[in-house]
Amino acid sequence: MTIKVHGSPVSTASMRVFACLHEKGVPFEFVPVNLAVGEHKSEAFLSLNPFGQVPALQDGDLTLFESRAITNYIAHVYADSGNQLICKDPKKMAICSVWMEVEAHQFDPASSKLTWELCLKPLFGMTTDDAVVAEFEAKLGKVLDIYEARLSKSKYLGGDSFTLADLHHLPNMKYLMPSKAAQLFNSRPHVSAWAADILARPAWLKASGQ
Amino acid sequence: MTIKVHGSPVSTASMRVFACLHEKGVPFEFVPVNLAVGEHKSEAFLSLNPFGQVPALQDGDLTLFESRAITNYIAHVYADSGNQLICKDPKKMAICSVWMEVEAHQFDPASSKLTWELCLKPLFGMTTDDAVVAEFEAKLGKVLDIYEARLSKSKYLGGDSFTLADLHHLPNMKYLMPSKAAQLFNSRPHVSAWAADILARPAWLKASGQ
Numbered sequence: 001m002t003i004k005v006h007g008s009p010v011s012t013a014s015m016r017v018f019a020c021l022h023e024k025g026v027p028f029e030f031v032p033v034n035l036a037v038g039e040h041k042s043e044a045f046l047s048l049n050p051f052g053q054v055p056a057l058q059d060g061d062l063t064l065f066e067s068r069a070i071t072n073y074i075a076h077v078y079a080d081s082g083n084q085l086i087c088k089d090p091k092k093m094a095i096c097s098v099w100m101e102v103e104a105h106q107f108d109p110a111s112s113k114l115t116w117e118l119c120l121k122p123l124f125g126m127t128t129d130d131a132v133v134a135e136f137e138a139k140l141g142k143v144l145d146i147y148e149a150r151l152s153k154s155k156y157l158g159g160d161s162f163t164l165a166d167l168h169h170l171p172n173m174k175y176l177m178p179s180k181a182a183q184l185f186n187s188r189p190h191v192s193a194w195a196a197d198i199l200a201r202p203a204w205l206k207a208s209g210q
Numbered sequence: 211m212t213i214k215v216h217g218s219p220v221s222t223a224s225m226r227v228f229a230c231l232h233e234k235g236v237p238f239e240f241v242p243v244n245l246a247v248g249e250h251k252s253e254a255f256l257s258l259n260p261f262g263q264v265p266a267l268q269d270g271d272l273t274l275f276e277s278r279a280i281t282n283y284i285a286h287v288y289a290d291s292g293n294q295l296i297c298k299d300p301k302k303m304a305i306c307s308v309w310m311e312v313e314a315h316q317f318d319p320a321s322s323k324l325t326w327e328l329c330l331k332p333l334f335g336m337t338t339d340d341a342v343v344a345e346f347e348a349k350l351g352k353v354l355d356i357y358e359a360r361l362s363k364s365k366y367l368g369g370d371s372f373t374l375a376d377l378h379h380l381p382n383m384k385y386l387m388p389s390k391a392a393q394l395f396n397s398r399p400h401v402s403a404w405a406a407d408i409l410a411r412p413a414w415l416k417a418s419g420q
Contacts, residue, residue, distance in 0.1 A: 050356045051316060062301050066311035073304040091272050094283040101276035104314060106261060146260045 003028040006048055007055030008035050012115065012171035013067035014055040015207055019167055020071040022203035025082035068104060071164050083203070085164045096158035099150075099165035103157075107147075110140040111172035111181075118179040133181075141184050144191050151190035156198075166198050173199060174208050213238040216258055217265030218245050222325065222381035223277035224265040225417055229377055230281040232413035235292035278314060281374050293413070295374045306368035309360075309375035313367075317357075320350040321382035328389040343391075351394055354401050361400035366408075376408050383409060384418050 005021070005028050007014030021028050033039045033054050041052045048056035049065035056065045057073075064070050075085040087093040113136040117128050150157060158165035173195055176182060185195045198204065215231070215238050217224030231238050243249045243264050251262045258266035259275035266275045267283075274280050285295040297303040323346040327338050360367060368375035383405060386392060395405045408414065 050359065051312070062304065064304055064308055066308050066315065069304065069307035069311045072307050073300070076303075077300050090283070090287050093286075094272065094274055094279065097279035097282050098274055098276050101279045102261070105276065149260065 001060050004031050004058040005029070005055050006031045006033050006045065006058075008033050009209060011035070011054045012112070012175070013053070015171035015174070016067040016168055017055050017057065017070050017074075018207035019170055019204050020074050020085065020164070022206045023083045023085055023167065023201075024074055024078045026074060026078050068100070068164075068168060071167065075164055084161065085167065087159065087163065092159055096163050096165045099157040100168060102143075103165065103168045106143045107140075107169060108172065110136045110143060111169075111176060114140060114179070114181050115172050115175040118181055119175040137181060137184060140181070144184055144188055147194075148188040148190050151194050156194070162198065162201070166194075167204075170198060170204050170208070211270050214241050214268040215239070215265055216241040216243050216255065216268070218243055219419060221245070221264045222322065222385070223263070225381035225384070226277040226378055227265050227267065227280050227284075228417035229380055229414050230284050230295065230374070232416045233293045233295055233377065233411075234284055234288045236284065236288050278310070278374075278378060281377065285374055294371070295377065297369065297373065302369055306373050306375045309367040310378060312353075313375065313378045316353045317350075317379060318382065320346050320353060321379075321386060324350060324389075324391050325382050325385040328391055329385040347391060347394060350391070354394055354398055357404075358398040358400050361404050366404070372408065372411070376404075377414075380408060380414050380418070 003021070003026065005014070005017055007017065007030070009015070009032075018030075033045060035054070039045060040049075040054055045056070046052055048058070048063055051065065053065070055067060055070065056063060057070045059073075064073060071085075079086065087096050114133065117133050117136070121128050147157070154160070156162050156166050157169075173185070177185065177195070177199065186192050213231070213236065215224070215227055217227065217240070219225070219242075228240075243255060245264070249255060250259075250264055255266070256262055258268070258273055261275065263275070265277060265280065266273060267280045269283075274283060281295075289296065297306050324343065327343050327346070331338050357367070364370070366372050366376050367379075383395070387395070387405070387409065396402050
């Protein structure tokens with residue numbers, strides 16, 4: 001039975017799941033959820049995810065939500081397909097997990113806020129709040145200082161190879177790289193090289209419709 | 211070599227790790243980090259966690275930070291000791307992961323804010339902001355409505371047995387249960403029974419110094 005992903009191509013969380021499925025070469029059916037008309041708050045969608053957020057995944061009788069839980073599931077269940085996105089060695093996996101948590105709790109809060117202010121608000125005809133941008137550029141800059149140190153010693157965040165720890169960053173980076181926040185990445189040599197590398201992955205180009 | 215946990219008994223993230231180690235019956239050495247004098251921002255601590263946040267764990271030559279990455283590591287590496295905190299079946303594990311992500315992205319933001327306003331600010335002689343409390347009580351209430359529905363069908367969040375998906379909630383619940391926010395839990399019968407159950411676990415009583 002084909003996996004179904006209920007999501008939206010503009011949602012960063014949905015893109016995270018598309019990227020993972022393309023990396024693994026797992027075929028899936030995309031079921032668009034129209035956020036503009038609030039379809040994610042409909043009874044039908046709430047039966048998939050009671051929190052009313054995209055994406056949701058259906059694999060046979062299994063329904064999952066929360067994008068990072070979905071990518072973990074795909075990476076483990078399809079471990080032998082496509083590109084390896086997790087580590088089998090428990091110590092290496094633990095280091096990967098640390099950087100997956102760093103993405104979720106350090107990178108995502110600052111970068112999502114900047115994506116909203118710099119990229120999505122203008123798209124919706126709303127006004128960017130410059131004070132908020134300055135505050136979160138400073139926060140993201142501090143996070144990326146630590147990434148710069150990490151990436152000067154390790155090619156990828158989780159270790160020597162590309163893993164979910166890197167992949168989870170891609171959607172917010174896609175939004176931010178054409179914005180003024182790109183300088184936060186570009187001014188740090190190791191972060192800049194890492195960003196260019198992972199943004200050019202074939203699976204990501206497919207997932208983000210480029 | 212004994213595991214070392216660098217942390218603080220008042221830190222919710224540290225308590226999460228202590229709870230996990232006690233559940234697994236894994237001996238560890240507690241290395242106190244004095245947050246009041248900023249020891250978590252010292253060079254020595256930053257070499258363990260560059261983000262300057264407790265806890266950090268050392269297991270031989272492995273250093274980990276981010277509490278949820280640490281609990282995952284302990285639960286996997288010590289899978290056969292103490293109480294089982296993860297599921298071996300990939301589909302069941304995926305459901306557990308969903309609810310671990312829900313804790314991190316839905317429960318924690320609202321409950322941590324309330325812990326700060328209602329419990330920690332008074333402790334530090336600061337004034338609670340009633341408007342912030344009202345806003346985050348409403349947010350936590352909505353999250354707990356979904357927990358009530360989930361727990362009416364499943365004894366624990368991740369499934370039939372207690373797992374990390376439940377354990378990760380304990381530290382904020384410990385702070386909130388003696389506060390006025392307890393009514394958010396107590397007014398929902400299944401949430402209330404679940405809270406009473408998991409807060410009474412022997413490992414948690416040990417971890418939280420009760």
